[in-house]
Amino acid sequence: MRRILAAAVMFMSSVASATSQVAEVIIVNDEPTPLLAEPLAPMLEQQSIAANLHAALGGACTTANWRGYVGTWEIRGGALYLVKLASQCHEPNEAPLDAVIPGASVPQKAYWFSGNLTIPLVKRRIPWHLGEEFILMRYELVTVVHGVVTDRRVIERARHSRPTGASSSPQADD
Numbered sequence: 001m002r003r004i005l006a007a008a009v010m011f012m013s014s015v016a017s018a019t020s021q022v023a024e025v026i027i028v029n030d031e032p033t034p035l036l037a038e039p040l041a042p043m044l045e046q047q048s049i050a051a052n053l054h055a056a057l058g059g060a061c062t063t064a065n066w067r068g069y070v071g072t073w074e075i076r077g078g079a080l081y082l083v084k085l086a087s088q089c090h091e092p093n094e095a096p097l098d099a100v101i102p103g104a105s106v107p108q109k110a111y112w113f114s115g116n117l118t119i120p121l122v123k124r125r126i127p128w129h130l131g132e133e134f135i136l137m138r139y140e141l142v143t144v145v146h147g148v149v150t151d152r153r154v155i156e157r158a159r160h161s162r163p164t165g166a167s168s169s170p171q172a173d174d
Contacts, residue, residue, distance in 0.1 A: 021065060021066065021067075022065040022070055023035055023036060024036075024037065024038060024039070024040075024070060024071045024072075024073065025070060025071070025072045025073065026072075026073045026074065026075070026117070026119055027072065027073070027074045027083070028119060032072070033119055033120070034119075034120055035073060035117060035118070035119060036117075036118040036119070036120065036139075037115065037116065037117045037118055038067065038071075039071065039073060039080060039082070039110050039113040039115070039117070039144075040069075040071050040082065040085075040110075040113075042112045042113055042114075043101065043112045043113075049100060049101060052099060052100045052101070052102075053068070053069060053085070053095070053100045054068070055099075056085070056095035056096070056099045056100055057069050057085065057086070057087040057093075057095050058087060068087065069085050069086065069087060069095075070085075070086050070087075071084070071085055072084035072085075072086070073110070074107060075142065075149055076107065078148060078149050079109050079110075079147050079148050079149060080109070080110040080113060080117070080142075080144050080147050080148075080149060081107035081108060081109055081110060082097065082104075082107065082108045082110055083106055083107045083108075084106070085097065085100060109147045110144070110147040111146050111147040112146075112147070113144055113146075113147055114144060114145045114146055115143075115144060116141055116142065116143055116144070117140075117141070117142040117143075117144060118139055118140075118141060119139060119140040119141075119142065120138075120139050121138045121139050121140055121154065122137065122138055122139075137156065137157050138154070138155070138156050138157070139154070139155055140152060140153070140154050140155070141153050141154075141155055
């Protein structure tokens, strides 16, 4: 009986369902584009900044956005900038940056962020899921160090164009 119960628990724990999260936004060629990264996260590790954000925008209001905000970003002059913080369902739906980050002004250079930004270069009808970048066939990978862009690369994954040796048609009889 224990083995059956243990097997059932293991099976159930391997099946997970999660709500797709609303992606951050980056402006590319004057067009809002999903950003599969969370550049504000390091700043929100400071309790005072997190509390300011919560006070300005409220908390999470939907399971599709546990962050409780959507940041809008831009790359200008070789640096990453935060240009807007908004909520999806609280009023006011936009927070002045200096209410969240004392002394900040629009645009605010993201000096706190070092990491990679993944920007899909394909259009999609359904929302992006943070964590789906592994299936992207074409995207831009932007490396940022203390808010400064140090590398930008377009990544294209090859589709299976070479023969694999498998055959889908039956062999002819000799």
